[in-house]
Amino acid sequence: xxGEFDLIERIKARIASRDxxxxxxGDDAALLDLPQGRxxxxxxxxxxxxxxxxxxxxxxxxxxxxxxVNLSDLAAMGAQPAWCTLSLSLPDNDAAWLDGFLDGFLxxxxxxGIALVGGDTTRGPLSxxxxxxxxxxxxxxxxxxxxxxxxxxxVTGTLGDAAAALHSLFxxxxxxxxxxxxxxxxMPRVAAGLRLIGLAHACLDVSDGLLQDLGHICxxxxxxxxxxxDALPASRSLRRYAPALRRDWQAAGGDDYELxxxxxxxxxxxxxxxxAETQVPMTxxxxxxxxxxxxxxxAGGVEWLPPRAGYDHxx
Amino acid sequence: xxGEFDLIERIKARIASRDxxxxxxGDDAALLDLPQGRxxxxxxxxxxxxxxxxxxxxxxxxxxxxxxVNLSDLAAMGAQPAWCTLSLSLPDNDAAWLDGFLDGFLxxxxxxGIALVGGDTTRGPLSxxxxxxxxxxxxxxxxxxxxxxxxxxxVTGTLGDAAAALHSLFxxxxxxxxxxxxxxxxMPRVAAGLRLIGLAHACLDVSDGLLQDLGHICxxxxxxxxxxxDALPASRSLRRYAPALRRDWQAAGGDDYELxxxxxxxxxxxxxxxxAETQVPMTxxxxxxxxxxxxxxxAGGVEWLPPRAGYDHxx
Numbered sequence: 001x002x003g004e005f006d007l008i009e010r011i012k013a014r015i016a017s018r019d020x021x022x023x024x025x026g027d028d029a030a031l032l033d034l035p036q037g038r039x040x041x042x043x044x045x046x047x048x049x050x051x052x053x054x055x056x057x058x059x060x061x062x063x064x065x066x067x068x069v070n071l072s073d074l075a076a077m078g079a080q081p082a083w084c085t086l087s088l089s090l091p092d093n094d095a096a097w098l099d100g101f102l103d104g105f106l107x108x109x110x111x112x113g114i115a116l117v118g119g120d121t122t123r124g125p126l127s128x129x130x131x132x133x134x135x136x137x138x139x140x141x142x143x144x145x146x147x148x149x150x151x152x153x154x155v156t157g158t159l160g161d162a163a164a165a166l167h168s169l170f171x172x173x174x175x176x177x178x179x180x181x182x183x184x185x186x187m188p189r190v191a192a193g194l195r196l197i198g199l200a201h202a203c204l205d206v207s208d209g210l211l212q213d214l215g216h217i218c219x220x221x222x223x224x225x226x227x228x229x230d231a232l233p234a235s236r237s238l239r240r241y242a243p244a245l246r247r248d249w250q251a252a253g254g255d256d257y258e259l260x261x262x263x264x265x266x267x268x269x270x271x272x273x274x275x276a277e278t279q280v281p282m283t284x285x286x287x288x289x290x291x292x293x294x295x296x297x298x299a300g301g302v303e304w305l306p307p308r309a310g311y312d313h314x315x
Numbered sequence: 316x317x318g319e320f321d322l323i324e325r326i327k328a329r330i331a332s333r334d335x336x337x338x339x340x341g342d343d344a345a346l347l348d349l350p351q352g353r354x355x356x357x358x359x360x361x362x363x364x365x366x367x368x369x370x371x372x373x374x375x376x377x378x379x380x381x382x383x384v385n386l387s388d389l390a391a392m393g394a395q396p397a398w399c400t401l402s403l404s405l406p407d408n409d410a411a412w413l414d415g416f417l418d419g420f421l422x423x424x425x426x427x428g429i430a431l432v433g434g435d436t437t438r439g440p441l442s443x444x445x446x447x448x449x450x451x452x453x454x455x456x457x458x459x460x461x462x463x464x465x466x467x468x469x470v471t472g473t474l475g476d477a478a479a480a481l482h483s484l485f486x487x488x489x490x491x492x493x494x495x496x497x498x499x500x501x502m503p504r505v506a507a508g509l510r511l512i513g514l515a516h517a518c519l520d521v522s523d524g525l526l527q528d529l530g531h532i533c534x535x536x537x538x539x540x541x542x543x544x545d546a547l548p549a550s551r552s553l554r555r556y557a558p559a560l561r562r563d564w565q566a567a568g569g570d571d572y573e574l575x576x577x578x579x580x581x582x583x584x585x586x587x588x589x590x591a592e593t594q595v596p597m598t599x600x601x602x603x604x605x606x607x608x609x610x611x612x613x614a615g616g617v618e619w620l621p622p623r624a625g626y627d628h629x630x
Contacts, residue, residue, distance in 0.1 A: 022354060023456070023458065026459075026535070027392070027458055027459050027460075027519070027535075028358060028388040028389075028391035028392050028459070028518075028519050028520055029356045029357055029358035029388050029389060029391070029392045029394065029447075029449075030356070030357045030358070031354045031355070031356060031392070031451070031456050031458075032354060032355040032356075032357060033354060033355075033453070034349050034353065034354065034355055036351075038349065039337060039346045039347060039348060039349065040346070040347040040348075040349055040355070041344045041345070041346060041347075042344055042345045042347060042398065042400060042432060042433055042448070043343060043344035043345070043400075043433055044400035044401070044402050044433050044434045044435060044444075044446060045402070045435050046402040046404060046435055046437050046439075046444065047437075048404055048437055048438065048439030048440075049439075050439075051437060051438050051439055052437070073343040073344050074343075074344060076343035076344070077342070077343050077344045077346070079344065083357065085357060085358075085359035085446050086359070087359050087360070087361040087402070087444040087446075089361060089363055089442060117357060118357055118358055118359050119359045120359060120360050120361055122361050122362075122363055122366060122367065123363065123366050124361075124363030124364075124365075124366050124440065124442055125363075125439065125440040125442070127404055127439055127440070127442050127444075129359075129361065129402040129442075129444030131359060131400050131402075131446035132344075133357070134344075136346070138348070141338070141346050143338065143342055143346075144341075144342050144343070145342075203343075204342070204343050205343055220341070220342075
């Protein structure tokens, strides 16, 4: 078994750098050069084995997802990813596992130009804590508190796929490949987030279920939202897997890592153009109205109630 | 049991902010204003229960230490602490535990003016991952790669106390209060690090044992070091607890969180003044010489060999 320093060397040997990384892994801390006129955007999210991903998840996918959920937060702010740290707790020193993990982590990092600049490896139950940093032009970030009455509500991509994959996993069903990929390798909507700056009034990433997350926008913006539950975008795999349950998973599942945002109706054409250019579907699913809370209605106008409030690690 | 969002509210209600935190906890990510002419200094360190602290450690001390080990890395760079994120994995939702933890974390944070700007709470085995950010004037950071032949080697404070405390704990001995405090509440040498900018040629924090850590300075600086093992600073508690073992713990123990730095002999007076003004002892323990590796000698000039190579989480 190799020691901790070999692990760090193993990581160090594989990472790409950036011109603004004055000093990367190998000192007490990293030194990073800062651009002018920008704000730093910082987010931290942890994945624990058996809680945030099934134990049998492939190391590649664990590495991918650990970074993806953080990039998704940067995307929701409209930020350009720059740097990240990785704190990796491993039950034992398994070089093949680590290589697989890094394959996934670094493939996604490289495709977004984000540099791994520090972190540590420790012994402990499998847990991956990532802090991601990025940039926005000062004052331009997409926040949760800017939604306005009469805004349209949008969501990117499709909803409910990851929740369906988890259901399938627990049910021991034959797993649909698309659903499984949506659970294991979420695609952070970084390009879409960057393009939405100046257009969207409010934005967040959907990770704990659409209704619960949209509730945060409403609360912070002091508005309410009405959602058409039959307008929520569904993949073909989801429609096929469980038509009767799909609305539950779309409205109140978790692990979607899509963006939910609001924008004035005057921006509909611009948003359609961005969707086409980024090849990320952007579906209009409801309206911001005066009041508080989020209500969902079906196509017939009847109020639809979610089966549960959303995902909460401590419930 | 309260849910995850209550936990976050509980944290949010207690934290102090800073003027440069444009948006703190409560959105997808934090927004931070950047000063001019500075470099960002970033470090990440994790503590796992039973690995980095004994299971019976008080929550206050766990909170303190989780931040302290990160501040110690910033100190070693000569950085001014600014912001941090906290990723907290908890086996259950124990509000009293969390309050105690935050008491310790925030007391230390407040004394260093560092703002908690983000993070998450998840369910899982007890683990605390912190990423700390700070500032240095561009190009001025204390790095590991600047040591020069003929430099003096210094260490702050005293060494070996935490290792002695661990020994005492495992031996079931009556614990000396001072040793226990040195294990549970290390004092990051932030003020000392800031004052060493422009004086020290190289610096790091001693966390894995002096000889091993000083070896990193030598390796990065392409020099060697000779250490006087009988000159290593020892607390009265350590001398009393186990005189025969103290050199082992001082040279090759762990968890010291003191600074080890090198500086030219022309700076001896300046360093004595800084030690007096910061009330942090700075002891000259050896010299940088040509060659590679670290050698220790006793007061009689006989080479002294450490009992083990230093602490490594995977050995």
